[in-house]
Amino acid sequence: MKLSYVYILKCSNNSxxxxxxxxxxxxxIEHRIGKHPDSYTYNKRPxxxxxxxxxxxxxxxxxTEKQIKKWSRIKKEALINDDYDALPNLAKKKFKKE
Structure with a gap:
């Protein structure tokens, strides 16, 4: 059985x-050595x-990768910090009160 991985990198600009x-x-290794000069991470190393x-x-x-890419920074950080209980609340849209 071949495994696949979804991963999140923190870039030098904090993205x-x-x-x-x-x-x-x-x-x-490819990300770290800058194998792909046109990639998002190339100029954001280390x-x-x-x-x-x-x-x-x-x-x-x-x-899952496509789903995470749509998430807000706060929701990604909850995932990174193993704060799974916070994920459902972070998915709710906040509306302005008038």
Missing amino acids: YYTGVTTNLDQRL LSLVFYAEFTDINLAIM
Whole structure:
């Protein structure tokens, strides 16, 4: 069974990058050495791995990556900090009171 990974990197400008791969160690090396000059992380090195999750189904990993990429910074940080109880509340849209 081949594993897939969804991962979050913290960039030097304090932004987050979310990706998916089947070889986490190799992909981290590629990010760190700047293998892809046109990538988001190239000019934001050094990078640190702050979260990853393993999946046995690549399709589920890809769906999860796409979902996380849409999340707010606060929600990503709750995931990174293992604050799973906060995730549902952070998903709710806040409306302005008039």
